[in-house]
Amino acid sequence: MLTRLIPHPFLSLTLILVWIGLVNKFTLGNLILGTAFGLIIPMLTAAYWPNRPSIARPLKIAEYVLIVLWDIIVANVQVAMIILFKRETEIRSQWIPIPLELTSAEAITVLAGTITMTPGTVSAMLSADGGSILVHCLHTDDPDAIRDEIKSRYERRLLEIFP
């Protein structure tokens, strides 16, 4: 009964929080309206979410978000330094292929987004079967180190969240 009423608890929770954020004021009325949206929208859109992955360890998400936020700040400073202080000829860009262990589309999307937001890398495309991802690195001398860092720092954590 509960799973039929709330098919996507995380989507419902996100919708409620975003609604309260949008009206920018926490009142009972807003909470009720937000809850209504949180219940109705997942029901109406359930057909568009086939093969939805289950999230195994919700607390890991908080850890992941904090790590990514910190990395984004570091990435900003690193890229700014490269832009300001490296001569054009000294910037050695490389394409790096990374084999993926993640299988669900949602997890790969999160990983690709993370790669784009973090130090010196942009995710460019997937392989045709979704088994590897091509990453463009702004400046590196050691592509293997970048690959290992992405795999150990982000993919390992995502594997725990999306088993």
Add this chain to the structure above:
Amino acid sequence: MNIVAEILISLALVVSGIFGFVGSYGLIKLKDSVQRLHAPTKATTLGVGGVLIASMIFFYAKTGQVSIHELLITLFLFLTAPITANFIAKTYLARNVEENDVPECMGEYGWSVYCDPPETSSDSSRG
């Protein structure tokens, strides 16, 4: 508004201004499209972030209420920026880069811009 809040707001605005400038300067300086992609996807995140933090401090100091809109702007920015970057990168690859110029894919199938996806339906959960 007290002096501490004003100093914090100015600091956040100056930091965001610097990073916004560096991001735009990167667009001129870097030499091809994929390199230029790095400048707006990263350097400007902190640029926008700084303005949003300044805005939050300002409204908290002025009205005493925490404003959540800025967090939502951050959320939407983090959702949209990588997707835009991915579209631009794919378009660049399709138009300007030959299949031989990028490193070979380690799996059975080639890169999605150049090769067709496998036809099996059992793999539908993959991106």
